[in-house]
Amino acid sequence: MGERISISPAATLLNPSCNRCSLSNLCLPLAVNQQDMERLEDVVQQGRTVDKGSHIFKQHEPFKSCYAVRSGAIKTYMVSEEGDEQITGFYLPGEIIGLDSMNAETYSCCAKALDRTSVCEIPFDKLEDLATRLPSLQHHFFQLMSKEIQESHQLSMLLSKNTAEERIASLLLSLSSRFKRRKLSPTRFRLPMARNDIGNYLGLAVETVSRVITRFQKLGLIDVQGRDISLKNFEGLQEIIKPISRCSNE
Amino acid sequence: MGERISISPAATLLNPSCNRCSLSNLCLPLAVNQQDMERLEDVVQQGRTVDKGSHIFKQHEPFKSCYAVRSGAIKTYMVSEEGDEQITGFYLPGEIIGLDSMNAETYSCCAKALDRTSVCEIPFDKLEDLATRLPSLQHHFFQLMSKEIQESHQLSMLLSKNTAEERIASLLLSLSSRFKRRKLSPTRFRLPMARNDIGNYLGLAVETVSRVITRFQKLGLIDVQGRDISLKNFEGLQEIIKPISRCSNE
DNA sequence: CGCGCAGTTGAAAGTTTTCAAATGCAGTGG
DNA sequence: CCACTGCATTTGAAAACTTTCAACTGCGCG
Numbered sequence: 001m002g003e004r005i006s007i008s009p010a011a012t013l014l015n016p017s018c019n020r021c022s023l024s025n026l027c028l029p030l031a032v033n034q035q036d037m038e039r040l041e042d043v044v045q046q047g048r049t050v051d052k053g054s055h056i057f058k059q060h061e062p063f064k065s066c067y068a069v070r071s072g073a074i075k076t077y078m079v080s081e082e083g084d085e086q087i088t089g090f091y092l093p094g095e096i097i098g099l100d101s102m103n104a105e106t107y108s109c110c111a112k113a114l115d116r117t118s119v120c121e122i123p124f125d126k127l128e129d130l131a132t133r134l135p136s137l138q139h140h141f142f143q144l145m146s147k148e149i150q151e152s153h154q155l156s157m158l159l160s161k162n163t164a165e166e167r168i169a170s171l172l173l174s175l176s177s178r179f180k181r182r183k184l185s186p187t188r189f190r191l192p193m194a195r196n197d198i199g200n201y202l203g204l205a206v207e208t209v210s211r212v213i214t215r216f217q218k219l220g221l222i223d224v225q226g227r228d229i230s231l232k233n234f235e236g237l238q239e240i241i242k243p244i245s246r247c248s249n250e
Numbered sequence: 251m252g253e254r255i256s257i258s259p260a261a262t263l264l265n266p267s268c269n270r271c272s273l274s275n276l277c278l279p280l281a282v283n284q285q286d287m288e289r290l291e292d293v294v295q296q297g298r299t300v301d302k303g304s305h306i307f308k309q310h311e312p313f314k315s316c317y318a319v320r321s322g323a324i325k326t327y328m329v330s331e332e333g334d335e336q337i338t339g340f341y342l343p344g345e346i347i348g349l350d351s352m353n354a355e356t357y358s359c360c361a362k363a364l365d366r367t368s369v370c371e372i373p374f375d376k377l378e379d380l381a382t383r384l385p386s387l388q389h390h391f392f393q394l395m396s397k398e399i400q401e402s403h404q405l406s407m408l409l410s411k412n413t414a415e416e417r418i419a420s421l422l423l424s425l426s427s428r429f430k431r432r433k434l435s436p437t438r439f440r441l442p443m444a445r446n447d448i449g450n451y452l453g454l455a456v457e458t459v460s461r462v463i464t465r466f467q468k469l470g471l472i473d474v475q476g477r478d479i480s481l482k483n484f485e486g487l488q489e490i491i492k493p494i495s496r497c498s499n500e
Numbered sequence: 501c502g503c504g505c506a507g508t509t510g511a512a513a514g515t516t517t518t519c520a521a522a523t524g525c526a527g528t529g530g
Numbered sequence: 531c532c533a534c535t536g537c538a539t540t541t542g543a544a545a546a547c548t549t550t551c552a553a554c555t556g557c558g559c560g
Contacts, residue, residue, distance in 0.1 A: 078407055086407035100403055102396035109403070128392065132385045139378060145395040146352035152402035153350060153359070157328060157336035159409035160453030164548070195507060203410030205549050210508050226507085226557080414516070445539060455517050460540050476525080476539085 021046060021120065026094025026181065027068040030136050040137070043130055044068070045121040056097070056111040056119060063107050065121045066098035072117025073192030076100075076109045077200075087201040088152075090114070090193055092178050096122075099145050114192045159203045162241070167202040168212045169240040172222070176231060187234065191227040271296060271370065276344025276431070277318040280386050290387070293380055294318070295371040306347070306361040306369060313357050315371045316348035322367025323442030326350075326359045327450075337451040338402075340364075340443060342428050346372075349395050364442045409453045412491070417452040418462045419490040422472070426481060437484065441477040 032040065047070075050056055056067055059079055074091040088109055091097050101107045102124060131138040158167050180186035191198075199209040216222045221237055223230045231237060282290065297320075300306055306317055309329055324341040338359055341347050351357045352374060381388040408417050430436035441448075449459040466472045471487055473480045481487060 088403040100399040103393040135382045143353035149350040153338040
């Protein structure tokens with residue numbers, strides 16, 4: 001299949017004043033000096049662009065790099081022998097994929113662009129090397145990975161204990177907060193993924209996703225037009241999900 | 251309640267020849283020189299013992315350390331506002347807990363001993379510090395964390411796509427391979443956790459767990475006596491679960 | 501303009517859960 | 531040492547949520 005990969009003509013996201021990606025405060029928010037900055041730029045290769053539907057990497061390919069999403073959106077998924085996919089995450093600009101493959105010779109999942117997507121490549125060997133010299137980089141990656149574990153645990157919790165409505169409300173609010181983080185509207189956004197993907201990710205049939213979204217619409221919680229969503233009643237959605245809280249003092 | 255914590259009188263697991271824990275080839279399999287070894291020993295505090303039912307740490311407590319399990323077994327779980335637990339993992343000797351809290355000021359889950367359990371404490375600040383000087387230690391922790399992400403993703407997959415039978419077969423085989431790793435019998439072992447915990451972890455009602463286990467017994471796949479299990483038909487169990495495989499070439 | 505896929509909706513079918521209750525096991529105290 | 535209490539486990543039957551199957555609608559693109 002045509003995995004069309006091209007180099008973006010101009011690094012439009014670069015901030016010309018310091019030659020630094022405008023998203024770096026999200027994916028690599030490091031306080032480093034000029035010299036370290038240059039080292040970092042030597043490691044991170046900016047500007048690879050992939051078309052919608054193309055892979056950034058595939059399961060079982062040799063693991064070489066992690067990637068930071070610059071624009072677009074990515075889904076990662078594992079494939080079983082029977083051929084069914086399990087989506088393990090959706091990744092938006094400023095987020096990093098490939099962290100789950102750092103323990104192996106090969107990628108443990110596939111990464112596919114949900115839209116036309118631009119990524120920065122972070123070769124793992126160079127990253128490891130630099131991290132030993134840049135404590136803040138090491139610290140940052142420990143944090144990133146730890147966060148990924150935590151989020152995956154929360155997904156497990158969602159899948160294990162929550163109803164279809166709770167799962168979908170939770171996903172919507174997660175997307176909302178991630179858009180907000182990027183200074184975009186937390187209440188009006190376009191879903192980067194198909195209903196199919198939502199269902200797959202949340203362990204629900206497509207039809208269930210559709211029904212729940214329709215129900216939310218009827219309840220006045222959201223307003224949907226295809227993939228365009230606006231959250232009308234934020235608190236209502238929050239009440240649907242069950243937030244994590246303090247450990248019981250048994 | 252009574253969180254009785256004591257210091258083990260003698261570090262019985264230490265290998266006297268090199269003063270190194272006999273499990274270190276599992277949790278910290280590093281090729282380091284004598285000097286680095288001493289640094290490492292300065293960081294890892296061995297020999298804290300907790301009674302069955304006691305916590306090693308609790309959600310929302312200040313995060314200070316990760317812990318390596320030396321003996322016994324631990325479950326980690328998150329607690330929601332409503333008070334219901336979600337178990338995020340079972341940890342056996344040679345495995346490390348707390349990796350999901352390295353991105354925050356506080357622990358993101360509780361860790362409770364399923365049996366009388368001994369742990370080695372690994373203060374995070376010292377670990378980070380040493381990791382910048384010991385590339386192999388940094389590498390090892392990247393691997394550990396990556397593996398944890400991967401395993402959590404696989405759990406998500408299990409919860410999202412698989413039936414009760416597949417989930418339980420999968421857990422049994424996971425435990426089996428982890429006992430094998432410790433040179434214990436992979437076919438006969440004692441479950442460290444209650445049926446309740448299994449159900450919680452796998453997103454099933456206790457009753458379902460009980461029924462499936464009974465069914466496996468009737469099918470001749472396993473032989474159960476309370477928590478003592480022997481896997482009679484290993485291949486049969488493997489056929490029940492759907493293994494991960496190569497990415498489809500779409 | 502029509503094909504094709506994404507999304508929606510309805511009704512029946514299935515797992516799994518919930519509710520209820522019995523049984524077993526273990527630690528406690530008499 | 532045994533009865534007792536409490537918790538873990540098992541089992542049965544009904545209820546519930548979600549899935550599956552089928553069919554229809556809608557939108558984007560060639």
